[in-house]
Amino acid sequence: DVKVTQSSRYLVKRTGEKVFLECVQDMDHENMFWYRQDPGLGLRLIYFSYDVKMKEKGDIPEGYSVSREKKERFSLILESASTNQTSMYLCASTGGQGSYNEQFFGPGTRLTVL
C-alpha cells in the first residue's frame, strides 16, 4: 500500500519559532510537493522538488524554505513562524514524467501559530 507520511498531525508553535515539517514517501517517487490549504483558497503550492537537492518555488514561497537531501524525504521549514502561517499543510508525491501521474497525499499537518 502506497504511503506518504507527515511527522505531525497537529502542531502548535509560537510566533518567531522555527518550524520543521517532515514528509516521507515510500514509493520511490521523483516529485514531491508542499501545499497549504485554507478555507476559500483551496490548495496552494508552496514548493516542489523533482529530484534530490532540487527545488522549485511554487505560488506562495515567501516565508518558507525546503530541503530534499534524500529522495524519500522532503522537509518544509518556516524560518520564523507568523500567525498568517496558521494553516493545513499537505505533502504530496508523484512518480515519473507522465502527464497523468496521480498525486498521493499525506494526512496533513494542522499548524497553529500563536
Added chain:
Amino acid sequence: RKEVEQDPGPFNVPEGATVAFNCTYSNSASQSFFWYRQDCRKEPKLLMSVYSSGNEDGRFTAQLNRASQYISLLIRDSKLSDSATYLCVVNRTTGNQFYFGTGTSLTVIP
C-alpha cells in the same frame, strides 16, 4: 485570474439524484485533468482522471471540453457516501505543477 475555478456550492441533493459539477481552467497549455475527492479533515484522493474522449467509472462520468476549457463531473444515483468536497485539478507538464480548484461541496441527504 485563477488557474482553476469551481462553483463552491454547497450542493445538497437527495439520495438517488444526479448531480453535475463544472470547472473551468484558464491556461490552454494545461495537459492533464483530474477530479479528486476530499472528505472532511482528510487528505485529497484521486477520484478519476479526465481524458479527452470522456470517461466513465461506475456512477461517475467525467468530460473534458478543450475548446471551452472546462471539465465536468457527473454523479448518478447519489449515495450518502458521496458526500465530500470534489476538487478539480489541472496539470501543465511544463514545470510539473498541479493547480487545484477551491472545491465543490456535496452533501447527499437521506
